[in-house]
Amino acid sequence: MYSNFKEQAIEFVRQAVQEDNAGNYAKAFPLYMNALEYFKTHLKYEKNPKIKEAITQKFTEYLRRAEEIRAVIDDGGTGPAASGDATVATKPKTKKKDGESGDGEDPEQVKLRAGLNSAIVREKPNVKWSDVAGLESAKQALQEAVILPVKFPQFFVGKRRPWRAFLLYGPPGTGKSYLAKAVATEADSTFFSVSSSDLVSKWMGESEKLVSNLFQMARESAPAIIFIDEIDSLGGQRGEGNESEASRRIKTEILVQMQGVGHNDDKVLILAATNTPYALDQAIRRRFDKRIYIPLPDLKARQHMFKVHLGDTPNNLTEGDFEILARKTEGFSGSDIAVCIKDVLFEPVRKTQDAMYFIQLPDGENMMPCGPKQPGAVQTTMQELAAQGLGTKIIPPPITRSDFDKVLARQRPTVSKSDLEVHERFTREFGEEG
Structure with a gap:
């Protein structure tokens, strides 16, 4: 089955090279990125070390080519020279660092960045x-931090600076x-969405390099937003008895990067979410200049959620019905309401499956389940109608x-x-109401 991933990757590469050679760089870039995703998935399953090495080599070439195209698109240029064959990427123009090879490449960094590309x-x-x-x-605080600095940079002069780090905390499903x-939808920024699995590596010393590369990539793509979900799994209390050396180093690297010493981080926003704010290390908690409590939805919010999740599904509920439902669901989280509606959406299907009577609708074609006393009711079942070839009309x-x-x-x-109570106590001590 995993050979499908390789075939799909090769197909994306073929299309990318075609667009690249034609100078259509805006089309070539996403095709290269899709190819890289499929190659990466294939590498997880490939057992043959020689094939693995060959794919890794090609992966590095395509990644480098995609980064060159991305850089030129960002600069508004017409595109990098493909040297007659887009599959062989030209050398990236990077500054040499101590210990790097003479051609300016850092294979380790290329590998780390490839892992973060997803x-x-x-x-x-x-x-x-x-x-x-x-x-x-x-929403207002996030708009101040995300939308205003990009659309209205003139607002942020002198000592007025946009918020740089937000912690969203509250019960699960809010x-x-x-x-x-x-x-991510509203911001005109590069959005990095990471979880602990993206940043934790089994190799010694690689996790903190992943954290460092993530922040560096965000700075290079500024304006950018880094969203870290379940940050407590990365930034728990230091000094706990079961804490490993690797875990301690990741926290230290997060602290260093969030401090941003020696970097211009004005256009990099850090957004993190947690269900357990007390589990966060104090130093990491202090790095978040805005700590916002996301509570359970209130009456009006629940009413709005019922409407949004129901959408345009046929229903006969009135505004009063939605209000009654909101009152009945005191203490429900947003995800509780979503689960409730998901279940409700299947109720008409269940009724149809169990129905013993159906009626023809005014359009003269379709049929709907009904009660036995309804005028025009025909005694039949869904299975019988399907056997007559009328299944699509139900x-x-x-x-x-x-x-x-x-x-x-x-x-x-x-x-x-x-x-x-835990979240409300944390809000009194360290947070603010959302």
Whole structure:
């Protein structure tokens, strides 16, 4: 099966080279990046060391070529010379460092950056500010940090500087990652989305180099945003009995990079999320100049969530129904409501599967389940209609309030009162309301 990844990678390379040689660099770049993703997946499964080495060599060439094209596109140029064959990348123009080979390449850094390339979010997640229910002060603070400095740089003169580091904390399922998606959608910046698995390596000393390279890549791509989900798994309390040497070094590197000594980090924003803010190391916590509590959604936010998640699915709910549902779900998190609606969306399908009577709709073609006493009702089942070749004509009924009542009767909130008390205490001590 894994040979499919290699074939797909080769196909993307073929298209990329074609566009590259034609001078269509904006088209060639994403094709090279897609090829690299497939090559990287194939390398995980390839057992033959010779094939592995050959693919790694090609991977490095294509990565270098993609970085050159990216640099030229960012500069607004027409494109780097392909030397007649785009598959052989020209040498990158990098400054030599002590200990580097004479041709200016650092193979180790190329490998590390290749691993981090998947962290760059190249397609907007399509979550707008208006999709995020409530959290007005959190949205305002993020807009001040993300949108204003890029669109209105003249606002930030003298001592006025944009916020550089945000910590979003709160119970699970309250929308911290969703808020980060809205930032990625709305911000005109390079967005790096990383988790602990992207930055933790089994090789001694490589994890802190990954952290260092991540921040360096962000500086080179500025304006940029680094989003670290579940930061507590990387930045837990130092000095704990079960802490390893590698874990301590990662934390130290995060602290050094967030401090930004010797670097111009004005256009690099760090955004992190955690469900366990007390687990964070004090020094790392202090690096976040904004610590925003993302609480459980309030009544209006829950009402908005029911509408957003239901979307344009046929239903006969009124504004009053949505308000009643919001009141019934006190203590529910955003993800609890999403799960509830996911379940409700299947209720009409369940009704259709169990129905014993169907009625023909006014369009004269489609059929819908109905009660036995409804005028025009025909006694039949979904299976019988499908056997007659009418399966595609069956339409599930619209969602009703009773569907929600049925699902809510068996669903419970996932966030306990003790969880909330922990976050509220942290907010009193170190945070601010979102």
